[in-house]
Amino acid sequence: MHVYFYGPRTKQPERRSAYVVIKEALRLADVYVSTNTEEEEVQVSAEVMADSRERDVPLLERMDAFLFEGTTSDPEIGFLLAHAIALKKPVLYLYQRGSVPQVFSHLSRRELPKYINVVAYDQASLGRQVTEFLRSTSGVRLREVPRIKFTLRITSSIEEYLHFKTHNTKITKADYLRQEIEQTMEQDEEWQTYQHKRRQAD
Amino acid sequence: MATLSRKSVALLFLGGAAIDERDRLGDSVSRAAHVKPWMGRMAEMDIIADTKGFFIADGLGHVGIRDWSRAARTIVEQYQEFDGFVVVHQFGTVPTAAFALSLILGQIGKPVVITGSPLLSAAERAAGVPKLKIATGGEFGARANFINAVQVAVSDVAGVTVVYGSHIYRGETLAGSMTALAGEVLGKIDFGIRFFGQQSKRTSRKVQLHDRFEEQVAVVELLPGVDVQRLAKSMSRTRAVFLSPTEGGVHLQAAIESLLKGLTQKTPIVLYQPNDSFEPAAPVLRVTAPTRSTALLKTMWVLGQTTNLGTMRKLLS
Numbered sequence: 001m002h003v004y005f006y007g008p009r010t011k012q013p014e015r016r017s018a019y020v021v022i023k024e025a026l027r028l029a030d031v032y033v034s035t036n037t038e039e040e041e042v043q044v045s046a047e048v049m050a051d052s053r054e055r056d057v058p059l060l061e062r063m064d065a066f067l068f069e070g071t072t073s074d075p076e077i078g079f080l081l082a083h084a085i086a087l088k089k090p091v092l093y094l095y096q097r098g099s100v101p102q103v104f105s106h107l108s109r110r111e112l113p114k115y116i117n118v119v120a121y122d123q124a125s126l127g128r129q130v131t132e133f134l135r136s137t138s139g140v141r142l143r144e145v146p147r148i149k150f151t152l153r154i155t156s157s158i159e160e161y162l163h164f165k166t167h168n169t170k171i172t173k174a175d176y177l178r179q180e181i182e183q184t185m186e187q188d189e190e191w192q193t194y195q196h197k198r199r200q201a202d
Numbered sequence: 203m204a205t206l207s208r209k210s211v212a213l214l215f216l217g218g219a220a221i222d223e224r225d226r227l228g229d230s231v232s233r234a235a236h237v238k239p240w241m242g243r244m245a246e247m248d249i250i251a252d253t254k255g256f257f258i259a260d261g262l263g264h265v266g267i268r269d270w271s272r273a274a275r276t277i278v279e280q281y282q283e284f285d286g287f288v289v290v291h292q293f294g295t296v297p298t299a300a301f302a303l304s305l306i307l308g309q310i311g312k313p314v315v316i317t318g319s320p321l322l323s324a325a326e327r328a329a330g331v332p333k334l335k336i337a338t339g340g341e342f343g344a345r346a347n348f349i350n351a352v353q354v355a356v357s358d359v360a361g362v363t364v365v366y367g368s369h370i371y372r373g374e375t376l377a378g379s380m381t382a383l384a385g386e387v388l389g390k391i392d393f394g395i396r397f398f399g400q401q402s403k404r405t406s407r408k409v410q411l412h413d414r415f416e417e418q419v420a421v422v423e424l425l426p427g428v429d430v431q432r433l434a435k436s437m438s439r440t441r442a443v444f445l446s447p448t449e450g451g452v453h454l455q456a457a458i459e460s461l462l463k464g465l466t467q468k469t470p471i472v473l474y475q476p477n478d479s480f481e482p483a484a485p486v487l488r489v490t491a492p493t494r495s496t497a498l499l500k501t502m503w504v505l506g507q508t509t510n511l512g513t514m515r516k517l518l519s
Contacts, residue, residue, distance in 0.1 A: 056367035
């Protein structure tokens with residue numbers, strides 16, 4: 001999972017320590033985190049980087065979720081939020097309790113999609129709120145990062161078939177196989193019921 | 203809490219607005235009545251700036267000088283009202299439009315950002331607008347182009363630029379088609395808009411419109427076997443001859459001399475030959491431009507601005 005965390009540059013100690021808490025929660029969740037805070041950091045898988053370059057699409061299009069610290073008005077947040085809405089990607093928009101985020105005054109309630117979570121935070125609740133957001137996104141189809149290496153011997157006819165399906169396309173044979181398995185998982189009601197029960201038990 | 207001043211952006215429609223190929227109301231703009239529903243579908247742009255749409259052309263047919271001129275006039279009329287302008291344009295002809303608007307608007311002090319959607323509406327498909335096969339795209343690719351364009355339109359940049367994919371190009375330098383775009387890259391879009399420092403900055407100078415193009419220009423392709431002298435005799439109403447050898451093996455100097463003999467009046471001959479060091483003698487002028495079509499546009503524009511040969515030579519180079 002790829003997450004982009006944006007927080008405006010600030011010298012306020014409270015906000016800076018909030019950034020530290022957010023990043024720590026993201027680190028513990030074992031997700032790829034790109035952020036502008038402290039120093040610009042881009043952490044994406046080699047696969048995502050290669051795809052972005054090949055198709056000439058901005059990296060932000062390959063993010064699975066966005067996190068903003070939006071206590072103060074910032075033009076970059078508006079830009080990123082607009083993209084997140086267009087991408088239909090889950091957003092956690094955090095602002096310090098007691099402040100009012102201005103950015104939403106330009107969208108009516110009807111225009112604010114369900115996957116945009118606007119949450120007031122205090123230092124004590126911040127880490128938990130980030131973790132809960134990441135957990136809640138499990139209902140949304142995320143582009144998980146394939147980290148597990150799996151060697152599979154195949155027959156020459158399967159190889160021929162994979163070549164037939166991926167020849168002259170932008171996807172690799174491995175991508176094609178992953179997509180097919182994900183589609184099977186999605187359509188497998190038994191598996192979906194099991195997953196649902198497991199989430200409830202957590 | 204700090205509150206930033208709200209910026210405003212005008213969107214001008216000349217086709218290329220499809221955000222979904224299902225063709226519901228608001229998925230594309232081919233009539234003035236479609237602008238409002240389309241803006242409603244792209245409400246996320248309003249997070250960045252206050253936006254207002256202006257219908258210029260349907261983009262279903264040939265988009266050309268008259269449409270670009272109308273777009274430029276709208277920009278001049280609305281110049282004080284908006285911080286920046288986004289031209290939503292028929293996708294395949296974006297590079298030529300960028301070149302034309304760069305000529306018409308000259309040293310404009312605000313951003314004019316051109317972009318378009320690679321998707322086609324039902325009306326565009328029915329009108330035979332060609333579908334270009336591109337790697338970037340889909341519904342999000344189209345929406346992303348518009349969001350990026352609005353963000354560039356509120357940035358500290360001036361002049362005509364093209365936003366497509368993850369790049370911001372200087373409008374007048376574009377060559378190639380939208381499938382293989384090449385030109386001077388002014389900036390990149392990743393997690394924000396990042397300029398490399400070569401862009402012109404906003405200025406408070408007044409905008410000037412230079413939208414006169416001379417359309418009586420004969421385009422002559424020098425091909426072996428063509429009787430150039432005889433061809434020239436049929437060009438009595440021509441104000442200039444745009445000459446572009448497309449094949450090798452043509453004796454250029456001899457062809458030009460035949461052409462001059464055939465022309466009944468003092469008609470300027472403008473030569474476009476990008477990869478050749480041939481230096482034509484007077485009264486032949488040489489034009490430089492990224493492509494053949496932009497060289498022709500530039501020729502027509504220069505002839506619309508002046509009748510003085512010396513000034514023409516200066517403007518064409």
